[in-house]
Amino acid sequence: MMGLMASDETRTETRSTEARTETGVRAPAETRTHARVADDARETSAEAPAARAWTAWTTRLLVLGIVLAAMNLRPAITSLGALLEEVRDGLGMSGSVAGLLTSVPPLCFAVFGVTAPRLARRFGPGAVVCAGMVAITAGLLIRPYVGGTGGFLAATALALMGIAVSNVLMPVIVKRYFPDRVGSMTGLYSMALAFGTSVAAAATVPVTNALGGHWQPGLAVWAVLPALAVVPWIPFVRNRKAPTSTAPGASSPRTEGGQAAEKPAEQPPLRITRSRTAWALAVFFGLQATAAYITMGWMAQIFRDSGVSAGTAGLLLAVIMVMGVPLAFVIPRVATRLPHQGPIVLVLGVCGLAGYAGLYFAPVGGAWAWALLLGVSNCAFPLALTMVGMRARTGAGVAQLSAFAQSTGYLISIPGPLLVGVLYQHSGGWGLPIALMSALMVPQIVVGVLAGRDRTVEDEAAR
Numbered sequence: 001m002m003g004l005m006a007s008d009e010t011r012t013e014t015r016s017t018e019a020r021t022e023t024g025v026r027a028p029a030e031t032r033t034h035a036r037v038a039d040d041a042r043e044t045s046a047e048a049p050a051a052r053a054w055t056a057w058t059t060r061l062l063v064l065g066i067v068l069a070a071m072n073l074r075p076a077i078t079s080l081g082a083l084l085e086e087v088r089d090g091l092g093m094s095g096s097v098a099g100l101l102t103s104v105p106p107l108c109f110a111v112f113g114v115t116a117p118r119l120a121r122r123f124g125p126g127a128v129v130c131a132g133m134v135a136i137t138a139g140l141l142i143r144p145y146v147g148g149t150g151g152f153l154a155a156t157a158l159a160l161m162g163i164a165v166s167n168v169l170m171p172v173i174v175k176r177y178f179p180d181r182v183g184s185m186t187g188l189y190s191m192a193l194a195f196g197t198s199v200a201a202a203a204t205v206p207v208t209n210a211l212g213g214h215w216q217p218g219l220a221v222w223a224v225l226p227a228l229a230v231v232p233w234i235p236f237v238r239n240r241k242a243p244t245s246t247a248p249g250a251s252s253p254r255t256e257g258g259q260a261a262e263k264p265a266e267q268p269p270l271r272i273t274r275s276r277t278a279w280a281l282a283v284f285f286g287l288q289a290t291a292a293y294i295t296m297g298w299m300a301q302i303f304r305d306s307g308v309s310a311g312t313a314g315l316l317l318a319v320i321m322v323m324g325v326p327l328a329f330v331i332p333r334v335a336t337r338l339p340h341q342g343p344i345v346l347v348l349g350v351c352g353l354a355g356y357a358g359l360y361f362a363p364v365g366g367a368w369a370w371a372l373l374l375g376v377s378n379c380a381f382p383l384a385l386t387m388v389g390m391r392a393r394t395g396a397g398v399a400q401l402s403a404f405a406q407s408t409g410y411l412i413s414i415p416g417p418l419l420v421g422v423l424y425q426h427s428g429g430w431g432l433p434i435a436l437m438s439a440l441m442v443p444q445i446v447v448g449v450l451a452g453r454d455r456t457v458e459d460e461a462a463r
Contacts, residue, residue, distance in 0.1 A: 058235070062177060063188070065232035069129055069166055070189035071196030072136055072226040076159045077105050077296045078197050078321060079222050082204040082314045084301055086215040091149050099421015102297030103414050104153060106289055108160035109167060110410035116168035117399045125169045125176070126236025133233060135162030136226035144216035162226070168402050171388045175398040182389045183336030187329035190382030194324025196225070201300070202318030205311050270397060272404045275460035277391055280450035281384065282405040284345075286412025287444035288380035291352065293417050294437060295320060295378060302430050306363040316371045323375025324382065331379055332386040341390075341452030344383055349445035352377030356438040360431065377441075380448070384409075393456050401457050416440070 080087065080101075088098050119128045139159025146155050174185045200222060208218025272278050299320065303313035335341045355373030358366050388405055392398045420433040427433075 059177075061232050061235060062173075063185075065126075065129070065229070065236070066170065066173065066185070066189050067192040068225075068229035068232060069133060070170065070192035072133065072229050073163050073167060073193050074197035074296070074321075075200035075222045075225060076136065076140055076156070076163065077293070078201040078317065079204040079219055080156075081296045081298070081300050081317065082201055082310075083208065083215045083218060084297065085304065085310075086208075087152075087219075090215060091152060093149060094425070097149065099418040099424075101153065101156070102293060102417035102421065104156055105160050105163075105293055106410040106413040106417075108157050109164040109289075110407045110414065112161045112164035113168045113410060114403055114407040116165040117172070117403045119165065120169055120172065120399070124237070125173050126233055127238070129166050129169055129173070130230060130233035130237055132162035132164075132166040133226045133230045135159065137223050137230070140223035140226065141220055144219045168406050171385055171402045172395065172399045175389050176395045179395075183333045183386065186382065186386050186389060187332040190328030190332060190385060191325050194321060194328045194382075197296075198318045198321035198325065201296075201321050202315055205314045270400050270457060270461045272400050272457060272461060275457040277451060277453065277455055277460055278401055278404055278457045279408075280447045281387055281391060281401070282408035283412060283447040284380075284387075284444060284451045285384045285405045285409030287409075287440055287447065288378075288384055289409055289413035290416035290440055291437060291444070292378055292381060293413060294420050294433075295374065297417050298420055298424075298433070299374075302359065302434075303363065303367060305430065306367075308364060308367065316367055319368065319371040320375040320378060323372065324379050327376065327379040328382040331383050335383055335386045336390065339454045341383065341387055342449035345380070345445055345448030345452055348377050348380050348383070349441050349448070352441045352444075353438060356434055356441070360434045360438075363430075380444070383448075384451075387451055391451070391455070391457055393458055397456070397458050 084098060084102075087093070093101070116128065123131075136159045139155050139157070139162065143152055143155030143159065146152060170189055171186070174182055174189070178185045204218055204222075207221055208215060211217040211221070296317075300310075300313040300317045303316050304310060308316065331344060335344060338344070351373045355370045355377060358370040358373065363370070384405070388402050389398055392401045416436075419436065423432040423436065424430060
């Protein structure tokens with residue numbers, strides 16, 4: 001009976017509202033509010049099942065897309081490192097030119113990475129990442145066959161352009177779509193990145209041998225992975241908006257009066273260069289990138305020149321990279337639970353110093369141990385990405401900080417691999433390059449501790 005009375009009241013109220021509207025008389029505020037709430041309830045009840053299904057489906061597809069994209073952010077580099085000697089012989093490169101080749105990745109990341117936020121605002125982050133995977137596919141497919149050092153560098157730059165924009169947008173996508181799971185999602189794609197890196201380092205030489213021993217197909221085969229990664233991003237090409245909530249089927253937030261809450265006004269861009277934390281993070285990013293690209297470009301050659309076979313040198317490089325698979329998942333989760341990430345920075349730096357010392361004094365006898373230590377040290381990369389997400393409060397702040405830290409950091413890292421090649425060619429050994437790598441680890445620890453302090457770039461930029 002009470003239900004019938006409530007229904008009659010609702011119908012009467014609705015008819016009253018309609019009648020007054022038709023006659024031009026404005027309905028009372030309370031009646032309008034009740035009618036609006038009833039309409040919203042009907043819309044929500046009708047759309048909730050579809051929204052829940054759509055959100056669950058897109059979330060799984062987005063996670064798959066993030067994992068596949070992350071797997072393709074380093075094979076273009078580590079596959080080349082495993083075959084660098086063969087590529088040098090095939091193209092007639094000197095040591096200095098090979099050093100220039102190993103400096104191309106950070107150069108492209110700095111030049112093209114800074115454009116990623118602007119492209120994402122115009123086309124949406126999903127469309128930019130999808131286009132990035134297409135660019136990686138095209139670059140890896142054509143670079144072994146274009147002929148000449150110039151063509152090889154140009155095709156490599158095309159692939160690295162796709163990697164650069166995806167590098168910058170991964171933290172942005174995680175912050176945007178998974179704001180309550182920044183640590184775990186950063187760990188997931190960092191783990192996928194490390195897995196793709198290590199697989200390319202370990203498998204390139206055996207795959208090349210299986211394909212007839214020629215380096216061209218051994219490099220071109222890695223175009224298959226980014227081609228597969230294009231597929232899950234296609235549905236997100238036109239989707240430029242983030243969900244209003246991470247819960248499936250969640251409705252839009254409303255005020256006490258039943259009206260939809262207004263979206264906060266878009267904040268003006270941060271003056272990011274005023275933030276000391278942003279600068280510390282950029283330098284930390286640059287120094288860890290220097291170590292990473294020296295490792296990916298030259299470490300296999302260091303082991304080979306010490307008397308290790310090509311296949312074993314590739315495996316040692318793979319060990320360095322594969323350490324990032326478990327640690328890249330663990331470190332971001334631990335980092336997000338700590339108010340200060342300085343202790344993690346210190347541990348990683350000490351491992352790097354120990355690994356370089358062992359590589360200098362006993363490169364063959366303790367090769368596997370040094371590879372393990374250097375692999376732990378290389379996990380500064382997922383830590384840096386995690387701190388990018390933690391040092392800004394908003395998605396826009398993360399986008400600016402990510403672009404600034406990565407672009408500036410990659411600019412800082414450009415001379416490192418090139419300088420290693422020059423020192424190697426002119427000294428005739430690896431003593432001076434290893435000393436350089438060890439020396440760079442000290443400032444990396446210092447700025448990493450500064451970047452790990454509990455503060456945000458919005459607060460510092462506002463001052």
